[in-house]
Amino acid sequence: MPPLRTRLLPPCLVALALLAGCGSSTDPNAATPGTGSGTTPGSGSGADRTTIVMIPKGTTHVFWKAVERGARDAAAAHDVDLVWKGPLKENDRAQQIQLVQQFIVQDVDAIALAPLDQDALVTPVADAAASGIPVVIFDSALTGTSGTDFVSFIATDNEAGGRLGGDHLATLLEPGDDVVLLRYLVGSASTLQRESGFLAAMADADHDVLVENRYAGPTAGEAKTTALNMMSSIRAAKGVFCSNESATYGMLLALRQEGLAGQIRFVGFDASPPLVEALRTGEIDALVVQNPRRMGALAIETLVRHLRGEPVETVIDTGAVLVTKANMDDPAIAPLLE
Structure with a gap:
């Protein structure tokens, strides 16, 4: 009590x-x-x-x-x-x-x-x-x-998570390759920090971001529409990053519709059954998973x-890992994808 x-x-x-x-x-x-x-x-x-x-x-x-x-x-x-x-x-x-x-x-x-x-x-x-x-x-x-x-x-640590995804995407690209960022929502601190970390990673790796000011919206359907409206820039790019589950899924649907799934390097954030399956098939290269x-x-x-009057930590980092097809079945990682 x-x-x-x-x-x-x-x-x-x-x-x-x-x-x-x-x-x-x-x-x-x-x-x-x-x-x-x-x-x-x-x-x-x-x-x-x-x-x-x-x-x-x-x-x-x-x-x-x-x-x-x-x-x-x-x-x-x-x-x-x-x-x-x-x-x-x-x-x-x-x-x-x-x-x-x-x-x-x-x-x-x-x-x-x-x-x-x-x-x-x-x-x-x-x-x-x-x-x-x-x-x-x-x-x-x-x-x-x-x-x-x-x-x-x-x-x-969302900025670190965004950088983790960006650093991995950079390893999949050739020097001079351009990328596209699909943001999530204005005012959402967690995704803003992920996007900031991703942009820092791209700057460090000397990859230009062709589009970084478009927001997916709160649903996968809206994210798909936004991604389709960005398709000319996506076609000109070699890599894509999305900062949450619904944005990642919406982008995946748009890439599938345009016949580009698996053709563009793609790193997303969070996991759901459709995203995990796309990771396994190679349509997504990596997911940053909380x-x-x-x-x-x-x-x-x-x-x-x-x-109860007990002391507590004022900040707790719950962690994130980079998941790829190579490690997704590891015992330490597989439970995070369930």
Whole structure:
């Protein structure tokens, strides 16, 4: 049971709390954006149970499903209730802000958040802290100081991950070969850092980036459309880098449609069954793969320790590896592709 805390709602949430109290008797979670699962706050097996809410950027990518598995394993191990709920699309800042505000009003014990936007979620996180609700940031950075503005930041070293992918792509290219970068979303700190690391690797290897200012959007379908619109530049290039799962898959679909899959050197980020299969067939040369289950587990474990008054690390790097056809079946790597 967490220590008793005095909860004072920030003024901006008082109206929201009053509206919630004056509304109908319908379950307040029923109309919440996104998909959720787990125990409704306040409805657990006892009022003294700890409820931790985990708010990812989205709920459809394979990556987030793996984060959820890790979080649920950790929640079960520590005998705490976990609520998992995120926006339907990874570009919907308003939904994610609404979710944070909702769970502040519901007075949950702690929140783990993967912010869609490194700046837009600063105020909601500050509101949670002002209400006595500790927040761990995971996957993607939030503007602020870890250990002060929020409890801990748990993520891949994304700039290093982007450089890892860029360095490998450079080994596959000839001197003077050009490349194309397909970015993910404006404001997404994790992918911005990966893209920065990739561009640094290309600069060090003297490879020009023909296109580096196009954004895939939140879905593979949108990424495919963006990639098709870049096809003249892609045809002129010898290599392509994409900074997340949906951008990588959308690019793969576009290359297949144009008959270029396996003809252009291609490094992506994250893993899903279609991407793993493309790696095995040679349509993708390499994937930079994170450890999402570990990330989810550590987010929950860190909050549990913090609620118990134990010291926690303010920054935790959950690691990333470069996966190729040559090493994808190694015992240390294969589980990351499941």
